Structure formats: C-alpha cells, structure tokens
Amino acid sequence: MTKKYDVIIAGCGAAGLYAALNLPEELNVLIICKRELSLCNSSLAQGGIAGVYNSPDDNIRFHRNDTLIAGGFKNDTEAVDILVSEAAQDISRLIELGVDFDKNEDGSYHRTLEGGHSHHRIFHHADSTGREITEKLLAKVQTLKNVTIMENTILCGVKKISGGFSSFMRLADGSYITCCSRYMILATGGIGRVYKFTTNSAAATGDGIAFAYEMGAKIKHLDWVQFHPTAFNNKSTRECFLISEAVRGEGAYLLNCKKERFMHKYDSRLELAPRDVVSHAIVQEAKEQGSSDFYLDISYKDSDFLKKRFPMIYRNLMEQGFDLTKEPVPVYPCQHYLMGGINVDKNSETSIPGLYACGECSHTGVHGSNRLASNSLLEALVFSRRAAAHIASMEYSSPDDLTAAEFDPHIGSPVIPAGIRTATRNIMQESHFVIPDKEAAARGLVKVTELYNMLAEGDFLVDTDYVIARSIVTVAKIILEEVTK
C-alpha cells in the first residue's frame, strides 16, 4: 500500500533535519537518507558557521560585504541580505538546541577567522562543528512524533502527480516502496563524487539535482564549483581529508615545492585570500615550478594550542604519518563545494510549485560564483527554515487523495556495466578542475552524453549503483554543457 505524507524530505544533513524540525507538528513528515544517518557533508564540516550574533565589533553589513567580495559580486543581493540578517536567529536556535560552540575564558563565544572574512565571526566546536550541529539537530528531530526517519533508504525517482509528488525508494534489503506527499523537499547535498578527488562524503552524488532536472525544474550555474585549496594530498584516495581554512586563519603558511611562501605573487591577502583565488594561485604556481608538491605549515605555533584548537585534524594527520605541530603537511586543491544547483526563490521553492530544495543541492544565489567560508551551513539552516515556513503558510490539504505514479525498477534486468562512474570522474577532473579546459570539456561532453543516453534508455535494474551512476552522469552533462556554451 502506498504511504501518504504531508511532506517528504530527501536528506538528513543540516538542511533536511532543520527543515523537519521547523515544520508544524501537525504535518506528517517522512525524512530519508540513502546511507547511515551520519554520512553527509554536514557531519564533515570543520571550520564552523558564520554569523553576526551578539558580536559588538562586527556588523551584518561587513558580513554582507565579505560574502559579495568572495562571490565576485555575482551573488543575489536580496538572498545575501536574508542570509546575514537571519543568521542570529538560527545560531541562537542552535545554542538553544544544545550546540556547544567553543567559548573564551570570560564565557563569551570564541569566533574564529577564515579566508575572506574581515572579522572573527565563525562559531565553531573545535574543528568538528558539523558533527556537533548534526548530532544535536538529529537528537531533536528524533523526539518529534510527526516525523518518521528512515535511513539506508535511497530515493530512486520522483514524479510530479496531481496535487503533489510520488517518490520511489529502495530499502536496504533491496525491496521497493512508493510514497506520495503533498510537498517534497530535496536536501540531498553536493556533487563531490562527480569528481575524482573531493572532500565530500560518499553521499554527495548530486541525486536531488538529477531528479529535479528530470522533472524539468530549473537548474542554475552548475559549473560554479568550488575547489578547496588545502585538502590533504596523499595522492591516492578519492575522499581527501580537508585541512580547514581555519588553520590558515590561525596563521598557517602555504609553501611551494621549494618550501617557499608564494602567495604574495598572486594576492595581497596572501594565505587568507578567498578559496578560488588561493586554488588558482596554487595551480599557477604548480605550472611555474613544474611540480604539484605544496605544503601547509603552522609548525611555528605553540604545539599545545594547535592540538587543542585542531584536535580532529591533528589526529587524522598523525594517522597519515604527519605531525602538524612539527612539520609542513602536503596539500593540493580538490573539489569541495557546489555554489550552483536547483534554482529556488527566497522561500526555497523550485520552479515546480510544491517542490523545494535547500542546502548544497540548491541555488539560492547567496554564494555568487565562490562561497565565503562557513556560509554554507548557515545557508542550509536559513533557507530550510524558510522552506518549512512557506509550507506551513499554505492552506492545509490532506494527502489522502494523492495517487502514486507508476515506477518500473526493471526487476530481473541486468545491473549497469562497470566503469561508468570512473570514466565520468576522469573526464571531470581533466576538463573542469580549478581552471576549466573548454576543449577537454567539449570532448568530455560527447562521451558523457553517450553514457547519459545509455542509462536513460537502457534496460537496467534500478538499484543503488544505477541511481548513483545516473546522477553523476547527469550532473557531469549539465556542468559540461554550461562550460562549453
């Protein structure tokens, strides 16, 4: 039997969870995630959450200005105004929910500095802020009687039906269910796994963007991808451990293969220039030096301070054989964040009425062409709360009359051929990494379009591999189309 909900939310990261807890308790809500609850980009966030809250030396005009400068003034200014002026509301809500931001000795909140910020305004929980926030949000959502949480449940397809949406999901045991809802919120996160090297979690395969695209929703600026300059470079693993911007905020130097500082050649803000500037500088310097060996060095600082300030980074690097307090650590840029996405209005509604998108899969316009550090958790909270408020403002209409659409999971059909994801990732790494290569992108688009057509038209079992491969190929195709326009 088809289950009916008022709202279905795909995604249990910061955006999905915060939407769930802001929806009225009279609404029957289902929230799902495709793997375990902790596997999401939100849990990985290290640096913190930006916002002007009880900050006498700071001001929302400064936060606005920094956001616009980092975004190359390509931001939607109305969305930026909402972001910076509503930050205090959501940061104070997090504190109410028990999020334990670090404090100074006098009891005031410690705010750190990150690239592109003119003031210390990043609230943080040591260097594992995302895990602290998502754990507290999840604990609250788990107490809500109106919200059903299903993990290891992958959304395989969504169709617009009369008066709502029909969602098709695969459970961990390989069985399928169909659910209907009046409203649908896509909070499926980023696209890191479309690239060969990324800081993102395995969940970041762009599924929500692919579903929205298939439904005909407007997708905007998907080629606005941020490459973080300082991922730990062990030159092999796909998921690259991030060395937070906050390490540069605390004074770390970037060194080239000769172990010399070089940022002065590229930008007067040196190591604290915005991410895109630093990533470009590294790639340029790599060409000039003929070597892609780069290092981050903060070993001149007090070692007890570093261990206390960056416990998780310190631990992870020690596991990799590097002691941050004693030596430079190898780093290189890799895919980190998506500024573009499913286009939404100020209520996070997409171009399809009743379909909402929030968090990293959405394009609100706040980031322009380059996100200011620590603005994304904030965006996820502010705009998912707005989605919930918009749904709450609608006249109530029971979902009981909704009729599920047909979905065919092609049971008995073969699984997809191996190698689709790897081929796509290699294309993206070659054609759209830090400085896009139009010729490689044009070649890549031909291949990716072939893969897209094969998956769309072929007779394959709709299992997890199929959904992920199809999302990755769809996202790559949209990006390369943008690049080659």
Ligand SMILES: Cc1cc2nc3c(=O)[nH]c(=O)nc-3n(C[C@H](O)[C@H](O)[C@H](O)COP(=O)(O)OP(=O)(O)OC[C@H]3O[C@@H](n4cnc5c(N)ncnc54)[C@H](O)[C@@H]3O)c2cc1C
């Ligand atoms: C290493 C790292 C460090 C970062 N540091 C910071 C920071 O310090 N400050 C900051 O502001 N931002 C930071 N970011 C960015 C920020 O964490 C993310 O942009 C933000 O948390 C995204 O939240 P989200 O809820 O949109 O997505 P996510 O948290 O990624 O959640 C996505 C959810 O969608 C689910 N999902 C996906 N596809 C499906 C499907 N088909 N079916 C069902 N469920 C699905 C996943 O299972 C997951 O639950 C960092 C990111 C990374 C990777």
